[in-house]
Amino acid sequence: MIENFDFGIVIGSLPFLLKGLKISFYLTLLALIGGIFFGTLLALMRVSKFKTLQYFSMTYVNFLRSLPLILVIFWFFFLIPVLIGRPIGGFYSAVIAFTMFEAAYYSEIIRAGLLSVSSNQISAARATGLSYSQSMVHIILPQAFRNMMPILLTQAVILFQDTSLVYVVSLRDFMTASVIVAQSESRLVEMYIFAALVYFVICFTFSFMIKKIQKRKLIT
């Protein structure tokens, strides 16, 4: 059976697939930055002393985490054009959807990171006259991020895999590109083996690097 396989098709479609991979990476990177930024804001709201901010953050996080990601992707793809009156395209709606979705997950990770820093550190910072926000920015957040770096990066690997879901809005990421090639050339098995291999190599390499970082942290 294997002699009937034609992996030449993969070579021929490489430029097209690479373009898809680039979109996957861009999407991951933008959603990662946006997700960590808004996740940090949500986490800061959650640990603040203002009840309104706490409830807003709690409601947002619990709501988004109760939805399937694929629904959130659909939602922003169809909702945003309705809201602003013009289409913004698959890529940007996906960036927004992933950012909003990841923010909910990241906020929980970051909140745990914030709580991992001893409250005495805040007392020490404030005792020198630093304001609450200065203490957060210079003392608490840097320590929190250092403590949670491995989990943040692991979540980034999951995010990279999840970006393949943009298939449902026909955004040509690596997964969608693979599907297009597979179907148009009727080489489903070869193409999906290759796609799996690419995802595996990227994610495995990244996970391996995370483990290295974790080990180095234990030594110092």
Add this chain to the structure above:
Amino acid sequence: MIELKNVSKWYGQFQVLDNCSVKIEKKDVMVICGPSGSGKSTLIKCVNGLEDIQKGEIFVGETKVNDNKTNLNELRAKIGMVFQNFELYPHMSVLQNISLSQVKVLKRSQSEADDRSMKLLERVGLKDQFNKFPAQMSGGQQQRVAIARALAMDPIAMLFDEPTSALDPEMINEVLDVMVELAQDGMTMAVVTHEMGFAKKVADKILFMDEGRIEEMADKKNFFENPKSDRTKLFLSKILPH
């Protein structure tokens, strides 16, 4: 200079401070002692507003601490504080630890702040360690850096919350030496400690607390030789013979 008037504080139902009144004069060293859980640490944390109070008044100089109009950040910048577990910032070098608030709060330039930090490191005997991280130092060294960090703000008073309790016995003296020197230089100090040797050497007044109340406040001669309260006598009889 520092005055607490009838201060009371509750954690929920539990009363941690019960009608405490204390006055610390300029250049005086006040040692606060007492059993664990007696409210000593809470008392000095009220002075710079790290803990709030439900009753009474606290003044530092002319400034009322428990007043919504008071800028607590400005006030805290003028009062140095040293903690039991040092609380250096682990992600910063020793120099950065001491310079940070000088730049962010006092608005000194980085080089001005670093110069001041180096002078203070020299004063606490750690000039060559400026590039190290807290985790690379002994407890005694970390606590001396913490003292330098507090002094860098040019405080008008210093608060010490059990500064030697977390230290190995061999390192206690290097920290106490720095504190004795400070006291002799005329710094106004409030020190929560069980180091009675330190108290005998530099304290102007000694305050004994139990169950949130001030049981005894006296100058050191009267405190050690002629304590009035039975609770103080019991405390002294247990800690002094050693």
